[in-house]
Amino acid sequence: MFSDNKVKGVKKHAQMKSLETAQKVDQAIQRLIKTKAKINFNQVAMESGVSKAFLYNNQEIRNRIEGLRKQQEGLNSPQTIKRNMTDASKDALIAAKNNRIKKLEEENKRLRDELLKLRGMVYDKF
Template sequence: MSNKNPSTTRIVELAKQKSFNTEKKVLDTIKSMIKNKKVINYNTVAKESTVSKSFLYKNTSIRKKIDMIRNEQADLKNVTNHKGNTSDKSKDVIIESLKFKIERLEKEKQELKDALAAKYNDFYNNL
């Protein structure tokens, strides 16, 4: 004979406790990865904390934290993506190309300002 009304409350409690402990472990791993300046994404966090990637994706608080840190790290990578061993000649070439780009953008900005002023002028004249 089997139990018609089994009590599963203890099993549910243990599952919640296990999930809570795993979440705490992942958050501690993320903190240590930030401290050690490691790249943070789902794959690296899953490997470091020895949890599945599906757990990371399903847990919304962890997911938001990883996404936020990934975006911050992506912004930092774009800014610091500069080779340290460039020669003076290559630096001069980079500077010249950036100056040219600035001049081109300034010219484009002035053209857009002039076009906008003309549109405003036409708009107010037609009122």
């Protein structure tokens, strides 16, 4: 049905196409690293113009993307820092706000009492 030469030719073409695609992916990953963009399968697929299926099915590329993604998890972006506020820092912030509220309430009460005394003094004069 098919001659060995045709099959070899098709296989060789498929290998060449796969290598070219892998080079596109490599270049896309390099660009993402240079621009300090987030590296994940969606970003690499969009940047390289390659399907996500290719990225997932090519084990070497898949391992590289997963490794880079894990490395980036360790880096703290401003959003990550804000998201990762610890309970202790939240508790400290709440305690500081509660203290401020308490002081303002005490000052408010003192000023009201003072106002009452001054009103009484004004009414006594008349």
